Amino acid sequence: MTTATATTPGPEGKELPLRERKRLRTRRALVEAALVRYARDGFEHTTLDDLTDDVEISKRTFFRYFASKEDVALAPEKEFWAAFLDVLREAELSGPVLGVLHRALVTALERMGEEWERRFAESRRLVERIPALAAHSLQHCAETSGDILELLSVRLGPLAADDGGPDGPGMDELRLRIALEITVAAFRCALHTWSTGPADAGRAELIALTGRAFAAVPGSLDLMARPAGHG
Amino acid sequence: MTTATATTPGPEGKELPLRERKRLRTRRALVEAALVRYARDGFEHTTLDDLTDDVEISKRTFFRYFASKEDVALAPEKEFWAAFLDVLREAELSGPVLGVLHRALVTALERMGEEWERRFAESRRLVERIPALAAHSLQHCAETSGDILELLSVRLGPLAADDGGPDGPGMDELRLRIALEITVAAFRCALHTWSTGPADAGRAELIALTGRAFAAVPGSLDLMARPAGHG
């Protein structure tokens, strides 16, 4: 599934194998058609035949590209999480974990292509509207979280001594889990505001909103239901 | 949608309309059959006909009880979130929001029936294993989060002055969102540990694990990737 860039035999293989280019073109066309159709005609009222007619492929071929009708609309999101994982693999892991994760999010966002931004925005708007897409999005996000957790456990596990601290064993692993969940939660908050806001908001706004969400985290722990000194 | 708020006040032997009792009985039988089948034969290898044969109803009737094949296995979870919302409606909202939410979770857990516990444990084990169930679970959880947020905004919105504080407008609403997300995240962490642990762990263990997860939250913000003083 996670088909990264193909291994090019040459030194700087700009020219991808012609077969691959065709494949990518079909893939893009499918995503594009899906985003347009789902937004215009609605997700439920769009049949697979509509999509395959647009791109002129058979229904059977569709499922060689995407696992489901929902999957095709979440392609931009999957690309992003894959990029995020890549960043996390390369990045230097030092300092506060939450900061590391925040920086990795921003870096991944900045790495994405120009066209991706448009598709991603459209995809997110659909996810906000269509429960079936939201379900798949959340599921994929959770799955990725598992991968991230594994990655982080390996890369900074031996560094964080966690055998019988003042809070008992396994507490730091739990903290790592929570930190990751908070990261994802903050990002999703940012995404929500971003995709329900003005349509011309670019990734700069998303990065800013993400920063805002992260900034709100510490204060959220001390948030008071009833201001002190009130009955 | 959520019409089946079967309030069981006091003794269980409350004389409900005979029609309702039959309905509840069928519903329970369906959930039970689904949990058994999905666990024993696998989710994918269980057809709707298998379920409807067990309970001796028609396939058409099945969809008058549950919206999907996944839905039936998530009934215990839905019951819980409904209870949680009820608690939040009645509870006194004062003090730290995170504490309020934590207490509400525990209270809701304690309110559930005895039989519910068994079904819930089984349901969670299935959710951990089956992506399709995970997706629906997450989606419903997110949906409920929306309801909770609305509820909280109304009940403690006017109390928390949020017009142009030191961090700009809307910051406290953002903090509330994050606090809610953290709550759900902590609970899900507890659930994960609970359902992948020993099979005889009851709700007392779940409550303890929830407390542990909440306790890990503050430390997760300051978690360091590389301990200070290391190369």
Place this chain on the structure above:
DNA sequence: CAAGAAAACGTCACTCAGTGGCACATGCCT
């Protein structure tokens, strides 16, 4: 208790997502 309203159920027919199998076409390598 009879009779009608209301809710629930079953049957049939249908749409559509998703899969397996197999033949055919296309790009790739030597």
Place this chain on the structure above:
DNA sequence: AGGCATGTGCCACTGAGTGACGTTTTCTTG
């Protein structure tokens, strides 16, 4: 040119989910 691998189209099929309509069961009211 050849063989090889991969991608594609077509066909038939399973299974989830829905709409329509007639029948049964339960609740209600006189």
